[in-house]
Amino acid sequence: DVKVTQSSRYLVKRTGEKVFLECVQDMDHENMFWYRQDPGLGLRLIYFSYDVKMKEKGDIPEGYSVSREKKERFSLILESASTNQTSMYLCASSLSGSTDTQYFGPGTRLTVL
Amino acid sequence: DAKTTQPPSMDCAEGRAANLPCNHSTISGNEYVYWYRQIHSQGPQYIIHGLKNNETNEMASLIITEDRKSSTLILPHATLRDTAVYYCIVRRNNNDMRFGAGTRLTVKP
Secondary structure, eight states, X not given: OOOEEESOSEEEEOTTOOEEEEEEESSOOXXXXXXXXXXXXXXEEEXXXXXXXXXXXXXXXXXXXXXXXXXXXXXXXXXXXXXXGOEEEEEEEEOSSTTSOOEEXXXXXXEEO | OOOOBOOSEEEEETTSOEXXXXXXXXXXXXOEEEEEEEOTTSOOEEXXXXXXXXXXXXSOEEEEOTTSSEEEEEETTOOGGGOEEEEEEEESSGGGXXXXXXXXXXXXX
């Protein structure tokens, strides 16, 4: 079974703090993704990565950056957290092709006060 | 710019088959139909996907109409643990994984 884990289930931060969300997959997948999920807006793609040190912007990259130093780990960084970044953050991974099935982690519910 | 239409909610009796419809009338020839579900406060769980042919796995069956404009996800013997929001997605590539509002399925005893 594919396992995607995220560093925290729940996180509370203050406005202006730098926030790191970590995601690890154990299936040697090439592709990794970060989404946020908000009521009424569905899932929105923030960033994705096809390979180590590679990254591509998704639909809503503003206010976020990512890091992929190792194949199994994909980090999402909020340089200066704001209240409008309060959301559920979901990490996913897939094998290598552009249509390979994406498998999701359990999510991190981030609250920015 | 939703590509799929699903009923907002459905009920199903425990032990009976749950048939969840999805309309995707504008689907292109190279777009796959994917189904995921999301149990409250958890990440989406992959269920099944298909292109043209009907598909079956240990979780569910996917029936795609011949014109590919609609599909049905079938959970053959629904249990209380199948209560979740079910998402139908048409997808061409990684940038196209767009989850809509889905169908909230409630399995009742």
